[in-house]
Amino acid sequence: MTFTLDDLAGSGPLPEQDARTRVLETAYRLFYRHGLRATGIDRIIAESGVAKMSFYRHFPSKQALIDAYLDLRHARWMAWLEGRLGGSSSPRDGLAALPDALDDWFRSPGFRGCAFINGHAEAGSDAPAMTVMHKRALAARIEQQCEDAGLACPGDVAADLLLAIEGAIVRAQMDGADAARGPLHRLFARTLSDAGGERA
């Protein structure tokens, strides 16, 4: 399944959900759209239609909510990647389909870059464990896909692709999806070509 990543939380949370879910979904939307520091507890509480004490019953602090948000973001992002990677017939085609998948993401209405890159940038000099963890997991997943595809030097290829992915996310965030599309496709084609597959 290939649901979009940022649309699904675009509208307000359903009032049918329980308090914790409403808070988390509202935080998911506001944290991603406006940033961690710029989003105050009061706004999350107001927009999720929840009492302050209900919030603090489920999340002992704002930091706990941020952690839960990043956990959820990680789970959804990896599930989205899995859907896009596994949608092709072969592991190598799955890798080759990544640029188009990312391009779809870049053009989705609520796109505002990678939540973990943004979170890391906001965190300043203190190291946020979750953001690094997400990138490590992504790197491991890409490398596994390279191994499954039988590419030469899967570690190097995965590192190259990952660097291109990060660059494309940043380019799309700052200069629009069109600025990332061409370079990302070319860099992927060259890297996969060098790794032993046929050139597109």
Next chain:
Amino acid sequence: MTFTLDDLAGSGPLPEQDARTRVLETAYRLFYRHGLRATGIDRIIAESGVAKMSFYRHFPSKQALIDAYLDLRHARWMAWLEGRLGGSSSPRDGLAALPDALDDWFRSPGFRGCAFINGHAEAGSDAPAMTVMHKRALAARIEQQCEDAGLACPGDVAADLLLAIEGAIVRAQMDGADAARGPLHRLFARTLSDAGGERA
């Protein structure tokens, strides 16, 4: 000249400088190290040894100081790039020398990513003009270097290199310089090779 980018403001500002310079240099160091929102006016004032009214005489608001900081950062970064780009004998060698230059930056003590990517991430949904401007200027400079080097499709090559540069900065920031070094060199080599030069 190839001065480092983040070291020079590592120690406190010299008390001999005038108030505006001391404020700006302190902001340069604190904004980059801890982020824009996390750095309060009071701290900048205290660490620069300046009166609050002196600060507000030179900068009408915190946003004005942020703008001045980004201006200074842009000027210094482009000057650094110019020194690294022009240090080689030919324009093409200048491009080929970029991965090593960036690697030096990634390993410099105060490195914490690109100030403009970080600033853009902090700004949230409102568009900060300065951050986009910096990337446009960088793109134009790289493209000009590609033209000077006589490469085929200089626009495409410059876009590819720029995407690799952004990716390397993010990878180095989140996972260390070693995570960026190999992929950046390989992506540069492949791109320059495809553009008509000899392969390293």
Next chain:
DNA sequence: ATGTTGACAGACAGACCTGTCTTGTTCAAG
């Protein structure tokens, strides 16, 4: 000598942010 200019020191206001507490309501299990 006197006025001007720039700077230092710090109090202060108003807004915002996190987190605690109080009060009242709903609803379901015992």
Next chain:
DNA sequence: CTTGAACAAGACAGGTCTGTCTGTCAACAT
């Protein structure tokens, strides 16, 4: 029916943030 858990609404405290204001001082030009 009673009891207790989850929840809504909102006051409150303590801190921090930006930006304004009042004084004081030293250098310097007229």
